[in-house]
Amino acid sequence: MIKKLTLLSCLITFSFSTELMAQKKKKDKKKPTTEAVASDAKKPDAKKEPKPYKKVIDSTAVTQDGLIDVHKVGEKYLFEISDSLIGKEIMTITRYSKTPAGGGIFGGEEINRQVVRFEKGQNNTILLRSITYVIMTPDEDKPITKSVKNSSADPIIGIYDILAYKKDKSGKENIASVIDMTPAFDSDLQTFSLNSINKQMLSIQAFQKDKSFIQFIKSFPINTEIRTTKTFTTVAPQISRTPTPKIGVDLPAGLDAGVVTMELNTSFILLPDNPMRKRSFDKRVGYFANGYDVFEEDSQKADTDIFAVRWRLEPKNAEDAEKQKRGELIEPKKPIVYYLDPATPDKWKPFIKQGIDDWQEAFEFAGWKNAIRGEYWPENDPTMSLEDARFSVLRYFAAEIQNAYGPNVHDPRTGEIMESHIGWYHNIMSLLRDWYLIQTAAVDPQARNKKFDDKLMGELIRFVAAHEVGHTLGLRHNMGASFATPVEMLRNPEFQKKNGHTSSIMDYARFNYVAQPEDGVTDLFPRIGDYDKWAIKWGYSYFKDAKDEDAEKALLNEMTKEAYKNRRLWFGTETNPYDPRYQTEDLGDNAMKASDYGIKNLKRILPNLIEWSKENGEDYDELNGLYNSLTGQYRRYMGHVTKNVGGIYETPKTYDMEGNKYEVVPSAIQNEAVAFLNNQLFKTPMWLLDQNVLSKIRPENGVEAIKSIQDGTLSSLLAGDRLVRLLETSSQNKANYSVDELMSDLRRGIFSEIKTNAPIDIYRRNLQKLFVSKLIETMSSEKTNVATFGGRRIVLADTDIPSIARGQLNELKNQLRAAAAVSTDRLTKFHLNDLVARIENAMKPK
Structure with missing residues (x-):
């Protein structure tokens, strides 16, 4: 029986297998074998052979x-x-x-x-x-x-x-x-x-x-x-x-x-078949740069070839080149042309065009006439497109963004700028209006309006257009330009008429906020200045007899050394974190003096904000915006002053120039900065709390707002990076300002009441708590709390900083205990005893 079943199963298996094979053969007729697939794969390739x-x-x-x-x-x-x-x-x-x-x-x-x-x-x-x-x-x-x-x-x-x-x-x-x-x-x-x-x-x-x-x-x-x-x-x-x-x-x-x-x-x-000659980048002149590593057969190490980004300006012929060499102005073979977006409102077009044309004077310093111009877009020319990268265009964007920007497209091999599309956002006008009102309304009656007249706004637009075009010519921000002007010269009408308040339109030195109403200064706008003309000369001079890049570099080096004898021709980078000469939105060669004048003007402006912003039927949003702009300007003044503390001047130098690249900001200036902060910020700026204004825009009366500004400045003053710089510089020379001096000067200013036994109000109590809290935090630095300086990461716990903070807290604790014992003001006594307890708790071993 078993044998029969086995035979039957074999027959069934054979029959099933035969059927599967038959089905597979049918499928095989439809689906080619692997060899067939490989063979057929060549057929499509054959079809892809080029045709006539x-x-x-x-x-x-x-x-x-x-x-x-x-x-x-x-x-x-x-x-x-x-x-x-x-x-x-x-x-x-x-x-x-x-x-x-x-x-x-x-x-x-x-x-x-x-x-x-x-x-x-x-x-x-x-x-x-x-x-x-x-x-x-x-x-x-x-x-x-x-x-x-x-x-x-x-x-x-x-x-x-x-x-x-x-x-x-x-x-x-x-x-x-x-x-x-x-x-x-x-x-x-x-x-x-x-x-x-x-x-x-x-x-x-x-x-x-x-x-x-x-x-x-x-x-x-x-x-x-x-x-x-x-x-x-x-x-x-x-x-x-x-x-x-x-x-x-x-x-x-x-x-x-x-x-x-x-x-x-x-x-x-x-890209050009005949690449433009590169111009070696120089840190002493503010140009955007490109670069790459270069490996040469005979070199002993890889070099980095860094070169300036700029347009190609060349003479039309050898005769013109010779004329230029003799000092005559010539027209370039191909001028720089910027078109205005036809979407730009008609009333602003002439001002934007003028902002472009303003650069013609700078190019004359480099030997060119009619080298740059603005033109209106020919709307009926079908051969032109706004997106066509052959054309440089100022594009007008219907956007709420308060900004403008000026990029460029350049040949990465040489830095030759090929075109630029400047971005212009509609709401830049709102920003300009707020800036100009807050910075100049104390001296310019035109600024005392909710809406500026077209002529004033047009001139503001012209200034911004010129600044953005400067970027598209290759120029970086020169944040050090404003430092070249002595503060008192910012109040001098004759000097301002001739030179303006900054030597470069590429600075972020918006408007002259230092000039006082009695000075008679009317030139309040930035304009293309001495540095801008020099920078264009450096970037766009044509050297007929220079045979190569190295020869040009040697000529430019001599020009630059000569230019550096004039402080107004210096470049100040926008990236330096510790040089107080290089700051945004600042003016003059002394931030304390300039900010003091600026605050005097803010005090004049604040009581008028309601009148200058009012419009029947509207709520107080406009007033709120202006008040925020005013307090923002005040904050900037505090920042300008703070950067002097722990400051180090950095001046680009080469081997063939005299002097050091790095210099510590003098101790007297750092002392002056801390004294300013003690007087203008840590002594409560009650003038900011104009209740006639505040009661219309917010429910609080400004206690926390003042605390926020003070907190920001204290945090910056006691930041690890700044304290490390003070440690480093005071270790080189005992005459330099130190961490201990900073903390002592702040302590004396912030706790001035404990010497006079005067009651301490809520603003000062908040400030004193902040100061103690920050000293405790500094004393208790964790290993993870690091700072950077000179390219190194420094663990604060392994420095003298916590030790100094502990010493300061010990001294302060004793002063607070003594003051609390004699205080007759109930809240003051509570406050002083609380600070003593906080310090003691922080000092207890964990």
Whole structure:
């Protein structure tokens, strides 16, 4: 029986297997074997073999000649890449053309820029690479070139089949390759779209290909422009009972529709075949810079080649170059032209144009006339586009942002600026109005209005336009320019008329807040000054006889050393954390004197804010904004003074210049700074608490507001970085201001009542608690509490700082105990005893 079952099972198995084999054979007829698949895989390749040119670019093709000849065939955009373009470097700049509202992004703003290069690939393909400039070598014919190339592979961002070759007139030689670039632009290729950071910031998620397309592609002699519409899904906002901070912006369109759509414009611009000569960067002159590491065959170490970013200005011919050398002004071969966005309100256009044209005088110092100008956009010219990277444009954004900015697009190989799109936000006018009113209304009656007349606002706009254009010329902020003007000269009408209140429009020295009503000063605006003219001369002088970069560098060095004999021509970096000469929004060579004058004017302005902001039928929002601006200005004065404490002057020097690069701020100035703070801030500034104003804008009477300002300044004064600097500098020379002196000076000022047995009011009690709390915190520094100085991380617990704080608290405790014993004011006694208890508790061993 068992044998029969076994035989039966075998028969069933055989029958089942036979059926499976039959089915498999049927499937095999439909599905090729592995060998067949491999064989068939070659067939599509065979189909992709280039076809005759006329079969690809047929009679239906719509062709545009330009940098890249573009053929539209059906819905495809075919690029004809000439052999002469292969290997050439092309700058791509992608900008928003239209944006969804509410995301803080605006049409005309740059998204990204990259350099790309077309290369011949394998099997009839064209590669598109993204080029990054990190390391270079000038020795192209030396062995080290191979090592540099091995260490700097550039990513391939696209591989495109060659659909056809274009032949020369003889029909024998290929002179161009036709490729389909449609997939590069109707997709989400990062080079021509938003990067991951952009998307995170805007809460953008997946690309929607079915809702995205190419609008048009236009080609011109030196550039090709691609306009696309791209749609993305958005990240749904999370609902939570305990919301957490979220990076990004929930675009209103995304919340409504679940997707957002935007238009982008990408410009392809051929970088110059003949690169501009680089101009070596100099820390003594404030230019933006670019650079890369350079490996040379004969060098013993890698050098960093850093060069200034600037426009290319050259004579039209040798005759003009000779004239310029003799001191005559000449026109450049190609002037710098900025167009005004036609969306700019008509009444502001002349002022913005004048702000651009104001730079002509500076270029004359470099030997050029008519080197720069503003022009109105020709609206009816179909060959021009606002997004076209051939044109520099001041773009006007309908936005509530109170700002403007001036970027530039430059050749990363040389620093040559190719174009700039200045961003101008509509609400910059609101910011200008607040600045000018708060800083100058004490001396300028025009500023005492809720709305400025067009002439005044136009002049304010002109100043901002000139500042932003300065950035697009390559100039950085010169935060040290205002320090070149003595404080008392800020009150001198003749000096101000001739020189202005700062030597550079690139400073953040907005308006002359030092001038007093009795001075008669009427020149209150920044303007292009002595430094700006010198900086343009440094960056744009043409050296006819300099044979190379090194020769130019030597000439420029001599010019710079000579210029540094004039303090008004110095550059002061915007990045120095400890030099009090380099600050934003400050004026004059002494922050204490300048701030004292500024406070006198604020005291004059505050009682008038209600009158100057009123409008029947409106609430007090305007008054609230102006009061906040006024207190903000006061805070800035405290910051300007504070930076002197623990300050170190840093003046860029070279071996062939006299003097040291670093100098400690004199002890007398640091003492003066602390005395100012004790008098103007820690002695309660009751004038800020104008109850006629406060009762209209907030429920509280200012106790916590004053405490907040005092807390901020105390925290800054006793910050670890500042205390470490004081330790370092006082250890070099006992005459230098020290940590112990700082704490003692503050203690005497903040606790002045304990010497006179005077009652201590709520403002001073708050301040004294803050001071004790900060000393306790300093004394109890944890190992994780670190400061930085000179590029080193310093553990505060391992320094003298906690010891000094402990000593100060011990002395203070004894003074407080004695004062509490004789005090007759009930709250004062409670307060003093409480401080004694806090100090004792802090000093108990854990």
